Amino acid sequence: MEQQARQLNIEIANVPEHKGENLTSLLGKIGTFIKHPINSADILSVHRVPHMDSKNPHPKNIVVKLSSKILRDNIITAARATKVIISDKLMISGTPRTIYLSEHLTPNNKLLLRFCREAAKKHNYKFVWIKNGTVLVRQTDSSPIFAVRSEHDVNKIKS
Structure with missing residues (x-):
C-alpha cells in the first residue's frame, strides 16, 4: 500500500546540493540530457528528503512526483538507456558525481533491494x-525471473 502511494514518484540520488537551488530547472536539464524532456507542468512536486541515517555524507535525495506512471516509467527507461549521468554534464558546480534515477521505494523495499543485491552477487546472479x-x-539471460517480496524470498536465492 505504501509503495503504491509512490507509483508516480522518481527518486534522484547523488545530486550535489546548493543553497537556493531550483530543482524544477534541474529536472529540465536531466530531461534534456537523457533525451526525454520533462515539462514543468508534468511535475506535481519536487523536494529533497533527509537520509534515514543523519550521518550520511552524501547529498539528500530528490523525490519528484510526476503527473503519470507512464511518464515516470519513460523517464526511468530513458535514464537507463543513457547509462551514466554525471553532474558536471548538467552544469552543476562542485565535484562531479554520478547521478542515479530510480523508482521511489519505501524504506523496507530499499532494504530488501540491498539484501537481494548482496545475496545475488554472492551467488552469481546476473540481474537484480x-x-x-x-x-x-x-x-x-535465459533463466526465469523471480520476484522477491520478503527476506524469506532472498533466502531462496541462496539455495
Missing part, C-alpha cells in the same frame, strides 16, 4: 532490478 516497486532477479 526494480519494476513497479517489486524486486526482481534473474540468474542468467
